[in-house]
Amino acid sequence: MGYSAGHVREPFSSSSVVRQLDDCTFCPKMCRHACPVSATSGRESHIPQAKMDQLNQLRLGRSEWSEESTESLWACTGCRHCTMYCDHGNEPGLVLLAGRAEAVRRGAVPPVLARYADRFAARDERLAQTARQSFPGQLATEGEIGFWPGCDALDKNSADIAAALAVFSAVGVDLPIIDSPQACAGYPLLAAGYSELFRWHARKVAAAMRGFRTVVINCSACLHAVRAQFPAEGVRPGAEILSVGEALARRVRTLPKAVRRRSVYFHDPCHHARYCGIAAEPRAVLSAVAEVREFSWHGKDTECCGGGGLLPKTSPLLADQMAKRRLSEVQARGGGMVVTSCATCTFMLKRNAPAAVEVADLSTAVAQLTGTAYQPPTVAVVAGDDEY
Numbered sequence: 001m002g003y004s005a006g007h008v009r010e011p012f013s014s015s016s017v018v019r020q021l022d023d024c025t026f027c028p029k030m031c032r033h034a035c036p037v038s039a040t041s042g043r044e045s046h047i048p049q050a051k052m053d054q055l056n057q058l059r060l061g062r063s064e065w066s067e068e069s070t071e072s073l074w075a076c077t078g079c080r081h082c083t084m085y086c087d088h089g090n091e092p093g094l095v096l097l098a099g100r101a102e103a104v105r106r107g108a109v110p111p112v113l114a115r116y117a118d119r120f121a122a123r124d125e126r127l128a129q130t131a132r133q134s135f136p137g138q139l140a141t142e143g144e145i146g147f148w149p150g151c152d153a154l155d156k157n158s159a160d161i162a163a164a165l166a167v168f169s170a171v172g173v174d175l176p177i178i179d180s181p182q183a184c185a186g187y188p189l190l191a192a193g194y195s196e197l198f199r200w201h202a203r204k205v206a207a208a209m210r211g212f213r214t215v216v217i218n219c220s221a222c223l224h225a226v227r228a229q230f231p232a233e234g235v236r237p238g239a240e241i242l243s244v245g246e247a248l249a250r251r252v253r254t255l256p257k258a259v260r261r262r263s264v265y266f267h268d269p270c271h272h273a274r275y276c277g278i279a280a281e282p283r284a285v286l287s288a289v290a291e292v293r294e295f296s297w298h299g300k301d302t303e304c305c306g307g308g309g310l311l312p313k314t315s316p317l318l319a320d321q322m323a324k325r326r327l328s329e330v331q332a333r334g335g336g337m338v339v340t341s342c343a344t345c346t347f348m349l350k351r352n353a354p355a356a357v358e359v360a361d362l363s364t365a366v367a368q369l370t371g372t373a374y375q376p377p378t379v380a381v382v383a384g385d386d387e388y
Protein backbone atom coordinates (compact mmCIF):
# COMPACT_ATOMS: atom_id res chain seq x y z
CA MET A 1 0.00 0.00 0.00
CA GLY A 2 2.98 2.30 -0.24
CA TYR A 3 3.74 2.77 3.42
CA SER A 4 5.87 1.04 6.02
CA ALA A 5 4.34 -0.88 8.88
CA GLY A 6 7.41 -0.36 11.07
CA HIS A 7 7.97 1.87 14.08
CA VAL A 8 5.71 0.13 16.57
CA ARG A 9 5.72 -0.30 20.33
CA GLU A 10 7.44 -3.45 21.54
CA PRO A 11 7.05 -5.34 24.84
CA PHE A 12 9.01 -3.84 27.74
CA SER A 13 11.04 -7.03 28.09
CA SER A 14 12.08 -7.23 24.42
CA SER A 15 15.80 -7.25 23.59
CA SER A 16 15.31 -4.21 21.36
CA VAL A 17 13.86 -2.15 24.22
CA VAL A 18 16.66 -3.26 26.55
CA ARG A 19 19.34 -2.36 23.97
CA GLN A 20 17.81 1.07 23.36
CA LEU A 21 17.60 1.80 27.09
CA ASP A 22 21.27 0.86 27.50
CA ASP A 23 22.32 2.92 24.45
CA CYS A 24 20.54 6.01 25.73
CA THR A 25 21.78 5.63 29.31
CA PHE A 26 25.39 5.94 28.17
CA CYS A 27 24.81 8.42 25.34
CA PRO A 28 26.33 11.93 25.27
CA LYS A 29 22.79 13.25 24.62
CA MET A 30 23.14 13.85 20.87
CA CYS A 31 19.39 14.38 20.42
CA ARG A 32 18.74 16.73 23.33
CA HIS A 33 18.14 19.78 21.12
CA ALA A 34 15.39 17.96 19.21
CA CYS A 35 12.99 17.28 22.08
CA PRO A 36 10.21 19.88 22.11
CA VAL A 37 9.13 18.85 25.62
CA SER A 38 12.48 19.56 27.29
CA ALA A 39 13.10 22.59 25.06
CA THR A 40 9.79 24.05 26.25
CA SER A 41 9.87 22.98 29.90
CA GLY A 42 13.59 23.72 30.31
CA ARG A 43 13.87 20.68 32.56
CA GLU A 44 16.91 18.45 32.27
CA SER A 45 14.81 15.48 33.45
CA HIS A 46 12.72 15.87 30.27
CA ILE A 47 15.53 15.42 27.71
CA PRO A 48 15.26 12.06 25.87
CA GLN A 49 18.44 10.64 27.44
CA ALA A 50 17.22 11.41 30.99
CA LYS A 51 13.77 9.88 30.37
CA MET A 52 15.33 6.74 28.93
CA ASP A 53 17.92 6.57 31.74
CA GLN A 54 15.17 6.83 34.37
CA LEU A 55 13.23 4.02 32.68
CA ASN A 56 16.42 1.94 32.60
CA GLN A 57 16.97 2.50 36.34
CA LEU A 58 13.40 1.29 36.94
CA ARG A 59 13.98 -1.74 34.71
CA LEU A 60 17.17 -2.62 36.56
CA GLY A 61 15.46 -2.32 39.94
CA ARG A 62 17.63 0.63 41.01
CA SER A 63 14.56 2.80 41.44
CA GLU A 64 11.14 1.83 42.84
CA TRP A 65 8.13 2.07 40.51
CA SER A 66 5.95 4.89 41.86
CA GLU A 67 3.94 7.91 40.72
CA GLU A 68 6.97 10.13 41.35
CA SER A 69 9.63 7.91 39.80
CA THR A 70 7.62 7.41 36.59
CA GLU A 71 6.75 11.10 36.13
CA SER A 72 9.22 11.61 33.28
CA LEU A 73 7.81 8.65 31.29
CA TRP A 74 4.75 10.82 30.64
CA ALA A 75 6.75 13.88 29.56
CA CYS A 76 6.88 12.74 25.94
CA THR A 77 4.53 13.34 23.03
CA GLY A 78 5.94 10.43 21.03
CA CYS A 79 6.86 12.96 18.35
CA ARG A 80 9.91 10.95 17.16
CA HIS A 81 12.06 14.03 16.62
CA CYS A 82 14.84 12.60 18.82
CA THR A 83 15.03 9.55 16.52
CA MET A 84 15.91 11.87 13.61
CA TYR A 85 19.13 12.80 15.38
CA CYS A 86 20.05 9.41 16.84
CA ASP A 87 22.89 7.51 15.18
CA HIS A 88 21.43 4.29 16.62
CA GLY A 89 17.95 4.98 15.25
CA ASN A 90 16.63 4.64 18.81
CA GLU A 91 12.95 5.29 19.41
CA PRO A 92 12.44 6.89 22.87
CA GLY A 93 8.87 7.79 21.90
CA LEU A 94 8.01 4.11 21.47
CA VAL A 95 10.21 2.72 24.25
CA LEU A 96 8.57 5.12 26.73
CA LEU A 97 5.18 3.73 25.64
CA ALA A 98 6.43 0.27 26.60
CA GLY A 99 7.55 1.77 29.93
CA ARG A 100 4.11 3.30 30.48
CA ALA A 101 2.48 -0.09 29.91
CA GLU A 102 4.79 -1.52 32.59
CA ALA A 103 3.95 1.40 34.91
CA VAL A 104 0.21 0.68 34.46
CA ARG A 105 0.85 -3.00 35.22
CA ARG A 106 2.59 -1.97 38.45
CA GLY A 107 -0.02 0.67 39.37
CA ALA A 108 2.50 3.52 39.14
CA VAL A 109 0.55 6.04 37.06
CA PRO A 110 -0.24 9.75 37.50
CA PRO A 111 -3.47 10.45 39.46
CA VAL A 112 -4.81 12.34 36.44
CA LEU A 113 -5.01 9.02 34.61
CA ALA A 114 -7.04 7.30 37.35
CA ARG A 115 -9.97 5.30 35.92
CA TYR A 116 -8.59 6.09 32.50
CA ALA A 117 -10.07 3.09 30.73
CA ASP A 118 -13.59 3.87 32.01
CA ARG A 119 -13.30 7.52 31.02
CA PHE A 120 -12.01 6.63 27.56
CA ALA A 121 -14.93 4.24 27.01
CA ALA A 122 -17.51 6.79 28.22
CA ARG A 123 -16.12 9.52 25.96
CA ASP A 124 -15.91 7.15 23.03
CA GLU A 125 -19.56 6.16 23.42
CA ARG A 126 -20.64 9.80 23.82
CA LEU A 127 -18.78 10.91 20.68
CA ALA A 128 -20.04 8.00 18.56
CA GLN A 129 -23.53 9.18 19.54
CA THR A 130 -22.54 12.77 18.70
CA ALA A 131 -21.56 11.66 15.17
CA ARG A 132 -24.98 10.12 14.61
CA GLN A 133 -26.81 13.19 15.94
CA SER A 134 -24.64 15.76 14.14
CA PHE A 135 -24.49 14.08 10.73
CA PRO A 136 -27.80 12.24 10.23
CA GLY A 137 -28.06 10.59 6.83
CA GLN A 138 -24.29 10.94 6.29
CA LEU A 139 -23.14 7.73 7.95
CA ALA A 140 -22.62 4.30 6.39
CA THR A 141 -21.43 0.85 7.41
CA GLU A 142 -20.00 -0.13 4.00
CA GLY A 143 -18.91 1.34 0.68
CA GLU A 144 -15.96 2.24 -1.55
CA ILE A 145 -14.65 4.92 0.78
CA GLY A 146 -15.46 5.93 4.37
CA PHE A 147 -14.38 8.75 6.69
CA TRP A 148 -12.98 8.42 10.22
CA PRO A 149 -13.10 12.06 11.44
CA GLY A 150 -11.15 11.61 14.68
CA CYS A 151 -12.54 11.98 18.19
CA ASP A 152 -11.10 15.49 18.73
CA ALA A 153 -12.86 16.75 15.58
CA LEU A 154 -16.17 15.29 16.78
CA ASP A 155 -15.64 16.81 20.21
CA LYS A 156 -14.20 20.23 19.38
CA ASN A 157 -14.20 21.03 15.65
CA SER A 158 -17.19 19.34 14.04
CA ALA A 159 -17.37 22.12 11.40
CA ASP A 160 -14.11 20.64 10.02
CA ILE A 161 -15.93 17.36 9.42
CA ALA A 162 -18.66 19.15 7.45
CA ALA A 163 -15.93 20.90 5.45
CA ALA A 164 -14.24 17.58 4.65
CA LEU A 165 -17.50 16.07 3.37
CA ALA A 166 -18.09 19.18 1.21
CA VAL A 167 -14.55 19.24 -0.25
CA PHE A 168 -14.64 15.53 -1.11
CA SER A 169 -18.07 16.06 -2.68
CA ALA A 170 -16.56 18.90 -4.75
CA VAL A 171 -13.95 16.49 -6.16
CA GLY A 172 -16.65 13.92 -6.95
CA VAL A 173 -16.34 11.65 -3.92
CA ASP A 174 -19.28 10.76 -1.72
CA LEU A 175 -17.55 10.36 1.65
CA PRO A 176 -19.83 8.94 4.34
CA ILE A 177 -18.73 8.93 7.96
CA ILE A 178 -18.13 5.37 9.15
CA ASP A 179 -21.00 4.38 11.42
CA SER A 180 -19.26 2.75 14.36
CA PRO A 181 -19.81 2.35 18.11
CA GLN A 182 -16.25 3.70 18.40
CA ALA A 183 -15.29 7.33 17.69
CA CYS A 184 -11.58 7.07 18.48
CA ALA A 185 -9.33 4.56 16.71
CA GLY A 186 -7.50 3.95 19.99
CA TYR A 187 -4.13 5.75 20.03
CA PRO A 188 -4.86 7.31 23.47
CA LEU A 189 -5.14 3.81 24.98
CA LEU A 190 -1.69 3.01 23.63
CA ALA A 191 -0.32 6.29 24.95
CA ALA A 192 -1.88 5.63 28.36
CA GLY A 193 -0.15 2.25 28.60
CA TYR A 194 -3.30 0.12 28.19
CA SER A 195 -1.91 -2.21 25.56
CA GLU A 196 -4.37 -5.09 26.15
CA LEU A 197 -7.32 -2.72 25.96
CA PHE A 198 -5.82 -1.13 22.85
CA ARG A 199 -5.74 -4.53 21.13
CA TRP A 200 -9.37 -5.19 22.12
CA HIS A 201 -10.42 -1.73 20.90
CA ALA A 202 -8.42 -2.14 17.67
CA ARG A 203 -10.41 -5.29 16.82
CA LYS A 204 -13.68 -3.32 17.16
CA VAL A 205 -12.42 -0.41 15.06
CA ALA A 206 -11.05 -2.76 12.39
CA ALA A 207 -14.43 -4.53 12.20
CA ALA A 208 -16.13 -1.17 11.49
CA MET A 209 -13.53 -0.28 8.83
CA ARG A 210 -13.68 -3.65 7.11
CA GLY A 211 -16.86 -2.69 5.23
CA PHE A 212 -14.90 -0.14 3.19
CA ARG A 213 -12.31 -0.48 0.46
CA THR A 214 -10.60 2.78 1.53
CA VAL A 215 -10.75 4.60 4.87
CA VAL A 216 -9.74 8.27 5.21
CA ILE A 217 -8.57 9.20 8.72
CA ASN A 218 -8.32 12.77 10.01
CA CYS A 219 -6.19 12.09 13.10
CA SER A 220 -2.45 11.64 12.59
CA ALA A 221 -1.73 9.49 15.67
CA CYS A 222 -4.68 7.20 14.94
CA LEU A 223 -3.66 7.00 11.28
CA HIS A 224 -0.32 5.58 12.36
CA ALA A 225 -1.99 3.36 14.95
CA VAL A 226 -4.30 1.81 12.34
CA ARG A 227 -1.63 1.49 9.66
CA ALA A 228 1.18 0.13 11.78
CA GLN A 229 0.21 -0.66 15.37
CA PHE A 230 -2.98 -2.59 14.51
CA PRO A 231 -1.07 -5.10 12.30
CA ALA A 232 1.65 -5.33 14.96
CA GLU A 233 -1.08 -6.42 17.41
CA GLY A 234 -2.39 -8.95 14.87
CA VAL A 235 -5.37 -6.80 13.83
CA ARG A 236 -5.99 -6.06 10.13
CA PRO A 237 -8.65 -3.56 9.05
CA GLY A 238 -8.58 -4.95 5.49
CA ALA A 239 -9.05 -1.46 4.02
CA GLU A 240 -6.58 0.91 2.44
CA ILE A 241 -5.89 3.57 5.09
CA LEU A 242 -5.24 7.13 3.91
CA SER A 243 -4.81 10.55 5.47
CA VAL A 244 -7.03 13.38 4.19
CA GLY A 245 -4.03 14.89 2.38
CA GLU A 246 -3.23 11.63 0.58
CA ALA A 247 -6.84 11.06 -0.46
CA LEU A 248 -7.26 14.62 -1.77
CA ALA A 249 -3.85 14.59 -3.48
CA ARG A 250 -5.10 11.76 -5.73
CA ARG A 251 -7.85 14.11 -6.92
CA VAL A 252 -5.89 17.36 -6.89
CA ARG A 253 -6.67 18.15 -10.55
CA THR A 254 -10.40 18.20 -9.80
CA LEU A 255 -10.14 20.61 -6.86
CA PRO A 256 -12.16 23.80 -7.33
CA LYS A 257 -10.10 26.88 -8.24
CA ALA A 258 -9.01 29.28 -5.49
CA VAL A 259 -11.22 32.31 -5.07
CA ARG A 260 -8.18 34.31 -4.02
CA ARG A 261 -4.73 32.78 -3.66
CA ARG A 262 -3.03 33.67 -0.41
CA SER A 263 0.00 32.46 1.53
CA VAL A 264 -0.51 29.82 4.19
CA TYR A 265 1.88 27.95 6.46
CA PHE A 266 1.62 24.16 6.72
CA HIS A 267 2.21 22.45 10.08
CA ASP A 268 3.18 18.78 9.61
CA PRO A 269 1.66 16.50 12.25
CA CYS A 270 4.51 14.39 13.69
CA HIS A 271 2.74 11.08 13.14
CA HIS A 272 2.19 11.98 9.49
CA ALA A 273 5.62 13.30 8.60
CA ARG A 274 7.89 11.14 10.75
CA TYR A 275 5.99 7.88 11.25
CA CYS A 276 4.05 7.63 7.97
CA GLY A 277 6.24 9.68 5.61
CA ILE A 278 3.34 11.95 4.59
CA ALA A 279 4.57 15.46 3.74
CA ALA A 280 4.36 15.99 -0.04
CA GLU A 281 0.66 15.11 -0.38
CA PRO A 282 -0.93 17.80 1.81
CA ARG A 283 1.43 20.34 0.21
CA ALA A 284 0.31 19.24 -3.26
CA VAL A 285 -3.30 19.86 -2.20
CA LEU A 286 -2.58 23.21 -0.59
CA SER A 287 -0.35 24.36 -3.47
CA ALA A 288 -3.28 23.92 -5.83
CA VAL A 289 -5.22 26.64 -4.00
CA ALA A 290 -2.60 28.71 -2.12
CA GLU A 291 1.08 29.60 -1.81
CA VAL A 292 2.62 27.30 0.79
CA ARG A 293 5.08 28.82 3.25
CA GLU A 294 7.23 26.72 5.56
CA PHE A 295 8.06 26.79 9.24
CA SER A 296 11.81 26.57 9.98
CA TRP A 297 11.11 23.08 11.32
CA HIS A 298 8.99 21.35 8.69
CA GLY A 299 8.44 18.08 6.84
CA LYS A 300 10.26 15.23 8.57
CA ASP A 301 11.92 17.82 10.80
CA THR A 302 8.60 19.20 12.03
CA GLU A 303 8.13 20.31 15.64
CA CYS A 304 5.34 18.86 17.79
CA CYS A 305 2.29 20.99 18.69
CA GLY A 306 2.13 19.36 22.15
CA GLY A 307 -0.95 17.26 21.40
CA GLY A 308 0.59 13.76 21.38
CA GLY A 309 1.35 11.18 24.03
CA LEU A 310 -1.51 12.37 26.30
CA LEU A 311 0.63 15.35 27.31
CA PRO A 312 -2.47 17.62 27.23
CA LYS A 313 -3.84 15.39 30.02
CA THR A 314 -0.72 14.77 32.09
CA SER A 315 0.88 18.25 31.67
CA PRO A 316 -1.74 20.55 30.13
CA LEU A 317 0.19 23.77 30.73
CA LEU A 318 3.33 22.39 29.14
CA ALA A 319 1.34 21.06 26.15
CA ASP A 320 -0.21 24.50 25.63
CA GLN A 321 3.22 26.15 25.90
CA MET A 322 4.47 23.81 23.16
CA ALA A 323 1.63 24.86 20.85
CA LYS A 324 2.36 28.53 21.55
CA ARG A 325 6.06 27.92 20.90
CA ARG A 326 5.18 26.29 17.57
CA LEU A 327 3.06 29.28 16.48
CA SER A 328 5.45 31.95 17.78
CA GLU A 329 7.47 31.79 14.55
CA VAL A 330 4.43 32.75 12.46
CA GLN A 331 3.55 35.46 14.94
CA ALA A 332 7.10 36.84 14.73
CA ARG A 333 6.80 36.97 10.92
CA GLY A 334 3.67 39.10 11.19
CA GLY A 335 1.02 36.40 11.53
CA GLY A 336 -1.02 34.55 8.93
CA MET A 337 -2.91 31.32 8.39
CA VAL A 338 -1.54 28.00 9.64
CA VAL A 339 -3.04 24.88 8.06
CA THR A 340 -2.62 21.39 9.46
CA SER A 341 -4.12 17.99 8.81
CA CYS A 342 -4.97 16.32 12.10
CA ALA A 343 -7.94 16.84 14.41
CA THR A 344 -5.71 16.93 17.51
CA CYS A 345 -3.11 19.32 16.05
CA THR A 346 -5.93 21.61 14.88
CA PHE A 347 -7.46 21.66 18.35
CA MET A 348 -4.14 22.29 20.12
CA LEU A 349 -2.96 25.02 17.75
CA LYS A 350 -6.35 26.73 17.60
CA ARG A 351 -6.73 27.02 21.33
CA ASN A 352 -3.24 28.49 21.67
CA ALA A 353 -3.17 30.77 18.63
CA PRO A 354 -2.31 34.43 19.20
CA ALA A 355 -4.62 37.02 17.63
CA ALA A 356 -2.45 37.41 14.52
CA VAL A 357 -2.52 33.69 13.69
CA GLU A 358 -5.48 31.85 12.21
CA VAL A 359 -5.44 28.03 12.39
CA ALA A 360 -7.40 25.84 9.99
CA ASP A 361 -7.77 22.14 9.32
CA LEU A 362 -6.76 21.15 5.75
CA SER A 363 -10.33 20.50 4.53
CA THR A 364 -11.63 23.72 6.08
CA ALA A 365 -8.78 25.71 4.54
CA VAL A 366 -9.45 24.23 1.09
CA ALA A 367 -13.19 24.95 1.46
CA GLN A 368 -12.53 28.54 2.52
CA LEU A 369 -9.89 29.21 -0.14
CA THR A 370 -12.07 27.80 -2.93
CA GLY A 371 -15.41 29.15 -1.73
CA THR A 372 -16.79 25.61 -1.27
CA ALA A 373 -19.92 25.91 0.87
CA TYR A 374 -20.45 23.66 3.87
CA GLN A 375 -22.93 23.61 6.69
CA PRO A 376 -21.49 23.05 10.20
CA PRO A 377 -23.71 20.81 12.34
CA THR A 378 -26.21 22.62 14.48
CA VAL A 379 -26.29 19.96 17.21
CA ALA A 380 -24.37 21.20 20.24
CA VAL A 381 -21.76 18.76 21.51
CA VAL A 382 -22.59 17.79 25.06
CA ALA A 383 -19.49 18.04 27.20
CA GLY A 384 -19.02 15.00 29.40
CA ASP A 385 -17.28 14.57 32.71
CA ASP A 386 -15.47 11.75 30.93
CA GLU A 387 -12.73 13.92 29.39
CA TYR A 388 -9.72 11.64 29.30
Ligand code: SF4
Pocket residue numbers: 023024025027028029030031032048049052082083085086087088089090091092
Ligand atom coordinates in the same frame (compact mmCIF):
# COMPACT_ATOMS: atom_id res chain seq x y z
S1 SF4 B 1 17.84 8.50 21.32
FE1 SF4 B 1 19.93 8.21 20.51
S2 SF4 B 1 20.86 10.25 20.60
FE2 SF4 B 1 19.03 10.30 21.94
S3 SF4 B 1 19.81 9.78 23.99
FE3 SF4 B 1 19.15 7.87 23.04
S4 SF4 B 1 21.03 7.01 22.09
FE4 SF4 B 1 21.39 9.20 22.51
Ligand code: SF4
Pocket residue numbers: 034035036037038047048051075076077078079080081082083092093
Ligand atom coordinates in the same frame (compact mmCIF):
# COMPACT_ATOMS: atom_id res chain seq x y z
S1 SF4 C 1 9.64 11.34 21.05
FE1 SF4 C 1 9.59 13.62 20.97
S2 SF4 C 1 8.83 14.22 22.99
FE2 SF4 C 1 9.47 12.08 23.16
S3 SF4 C 1 11.59 12.15 23.88
FE3 SF4 C 1 11.67 12.08 21.64
S4 SF4 C 1 11.76 14.23 20.97
FE4 SF4 C 1 11.06 14.22 23.13
